[in-house]
Amino acid sequence: MSKVETQIQVKLPDGNSKTLEAGATAADLAKAIAEGLFRKSVGAVINGEPKDLYTPLKDGDEVKLLTADTDESLEFLRHSTAHVMAEAVQSLFPNAKIAIGPTIQDGFYYDFEIADHALTPSDLEAIEKKMTEIAKENQRIVRYDIPDVDAQIKEFEQQGEKFKAELLTEHRDHNPTLYLMQNKEGKTVWNDLCRGPHLPATGFIKAFKLQKVSGSYWRADENKEKLQRIYATCFWTKKDLEEHLKRLEEAEKRDHRKLAKQLDLFSVHEEVGPGLIFWHPNLATVRDTIEEYWRKEHRRRGYDFVYTPHIANESLYKISGHLENYAENMYSPMDIDGEDYRCKPMNCPGHIMIYKSKLRSYRDLPLRYAELGTVYRYERSGVLHGMLRVRGFTQDDSHIFCTPEQLKDEINGILDLIDSLMTTFGYRYKAYLSTRPEKYLGTDEQWEMATNGLEQAMKDRNMDYEVDEGGGVFYAPKIDIKLFDAIGREWQGPTIQVDLNLPNRFDVTYIGEDGNRHQAVMVHRAVLGSMERFCGGLIEHYAGRFPLWLAPTQVAVLPISDRHQERAKELALALQKKEIRAHLDDRPETIQYRIRDAQLEQTPYMLVIGDKEMEDDVVAVRHRQGGQVGTMKFEEFLEKIEKEIETKQL
Numbered sequence: 001m002s003k004v005e006t007q008i009q010v011k012l013p014d015g016n017s018k019t020l021e022a023g024a025t026a027a028d029l030a031k032a033i034a035e036g037l038f039r040k041s042v043g044a045v046i047n048g049e050p051k052d053l054y055t056p057l058k059d060g061d062e063v064k065l066l067t068a069d070t071d072e073s074l075e076f077l078r079h080s081t082a083h084v085m086a087e088a089v090q091s092l093f094p095n096a097k098i099a100i101g102p103t104i105q106d107g108f109y110y111d112f113e114i115a116d117h118a119l120t121p122s123d124l125e126a127i128e129k130k131m132t133e134i135a136k137e138n139q140r141i142v143r144y145d146i147p148d149v150d151a152q153i154k155e156f157e158q159q160g161e162k163f164k165a166e167l168l169t170e171h172r173d174h175n176p177t178l179y180l181m182q183n184k185e186g187k188t189v190w191n192d193l194c195r196g197p198h199l200p201a202t203g204f205i206k207a208f209k210l211q212k213v214s215g216s217y218w219r220a221d222e223n224k225e226k227l228q229r230i231y232a233t234c235f236w237t238k239k240d241l242e243e244h245l246k247r248l249e250e251a252e253k254r255d256h257r258k259l260a261k262q263l264d265l266f267s268v269h270e271e272v273g274p275g276l277i278f279w280h281p282n283l284a285t286v287r288d289t290i291e292e293y294w295r296k297e298h299r300r301r302g303y304d305f306v307y308t309p310h311i312a313n314e315s316l317y318k319i320s321g322h323l324e325n326y327a328e329n330m331y332s333p334m335d336i337d338g339e340d341y342r343c344k345p346m347n348c349p350g351h352i353m354i355y356k357s358k359l360r361s362y363r364d365l366p367l368r369y370a371e372l373g374t375v376y377r378y379e380r381s382g383v384l385h386g387m388l389r390v391r392g393f394t395q396d397d398s399h400i401f402c403t404p405e406q407l408k409d410e411i412n413g414i415l416d417l418i419d420s421l422m423t424t425f426g427y428r429y430k431a432y433l434s435t436r437p438e439k440y441l442g443t444d445e446q447w448e449m450a451t452n453g454l455e456q457a458m459k460d461r462n463m464d465y466e467v468d469e470g471g472g473v474f475y476a477p478k479i480d481i482k483l484f485d486a487i488g489r490e491w492q493g494p495t496i497q498v499d500l501n502l503p504n505r506f507d508v509t510y511i512g513e514d515g516n517r518h519q520a521v522m523v524h525r526a527v528l529g530s531m532e533r534f535c536g537g538l539i540e541h542y543a544g545r546f547p548l549w550l551a552p553t554q555v556a557v558l559p560i561s562d563r564h565q566e567r568a569k570e571l572a573l574a575l576q577k578k579e580i581r582a583h584l585d586d587r588p589e590t591i592q593y594r595i596r597d598a599q600l601e602q603t604p605y606m607l608v609i610g611d612k613e614m615e616d617d618v619v620a621v622r623h624r625q626g627g628q629v630g631t632m633k634f635e636e637f638l639e640k641i642e643k644e645i646e647t648k649q650l
Ligand SMILES: [Zn+2]
Pocket: 079, 080, 083, 194, 195, 196, 197, 198
């Protein structure tokens, strides 16, 4: 045998090659490059697939080593830590039977059946402690191809591991593997059924936290075994873990459902039905203020406002294709004069009816219809969540009808509007362009026109964006904007779609310069999304402290005692006349108590009126966060807050 055949060559991400002995693993590759690299390596991506570090390499493989402390290798860490948790659970509860333990965002969970014992918070602490021991022991995690599947199934059954036995039976033809946990002496102390990949050893596990236990069922089937699920989060470093836990704590404080109760914002009523929102005066004021601003921004940009009915003969949704493609989200028909009518799930067909009410010429275009349109969509009750996932909501919807030549400018106009609104509310954002998917409607030329219109507009604005190749919907390329809130969480934001389907279905046309009929380009866009979702998000974004221009009550006027009441009332009225939302709080409570109340209600400004203020004809101004602002003439205060409102200061 010649020397060459005992060697293999693998390709590295930088384009270089490395020659290794035949049979070398990714670990050997790491060692051959540098001992330091080997010590940090936890796995490899081989020909695009994540694999264990000790996977043998073949000639011609493309290999990228994965080191600890990177986002890319987090999956290895979390998967391995899940097994360590299961190992710890079984060492503390020998009766525990193992089900499944997948990774999830920021961590993992694992399901167990533990007869006669419900896990408690102190159990979680004990499990954490055991996990730390296993990590410190630095057990090796070794992949093991199951040589005799039937024998292994039998073994699982004898051990009472019925779930593992069931899973292995199911995957018997997929080269099933066990992962063995081995101690320093090389003795296997525990194993689990898994396809991997995992870390090479448990010593890399340093920062995890078991969060909670909840109930689940085997195969998510209520008729099957009841299981206990432990949720955990896990990071490479203690610092990352602590930051994450802090973010969770902060997010919990900001939960819009919790703040809704504290600040009297909205409610949901079992007897009315889930997913249907009742806006209380405080939040209705916020919404009204946003809508007013929204209308103004649209008027300035040449939009026309329209209103469309909430129900329509279902023939409309036959033409639009919603009955065909969207029926599971639509409510059952209601009978009106023997015809089936439906609640509208979308505003688009309605806007098309207005467009088609007369013959349009290229001179009429672009037409920009905007509506705060209320739609009703079925969502499973399990996914409903406060104001963020509901069954009836009002979209800030708009449809633009234009010629292909006008498309780019229209998109540019929408992007400008988005930037203006999102900046006003204090969101950072990022744009994604989703292009033609594998299955699509319309011609290649149409897709090119539509996609170019979207992309060119972003390029002209020097916007940063990412391309999601093939991520468009089957009838439209689109721009999706993701928002980042005050604590860095991502929210689904504005969307823009260029529709290549509805204009065809509804025959949406205009007479061109050449005197012929042409199909109009139709753009769907929502900037705020739905008022429910947007306002729910804003509550969390601001942690309930709406900026002055949005605050339900902007100024609380507080007379110190009875003899200051008249003056206080006068000031409150003067503020109201200037359209400032002032509230006179002259309850017979101490001034400290009423100041505290106004602060708890997140009222931005308080005016305190006492003897001294009356004598000097001034007001004592307090801010909800800054405390004393100082005394000033009422006119001076008015001017100050009018400016703060006008500029929508955050
Ligand atoms: Zn695993």
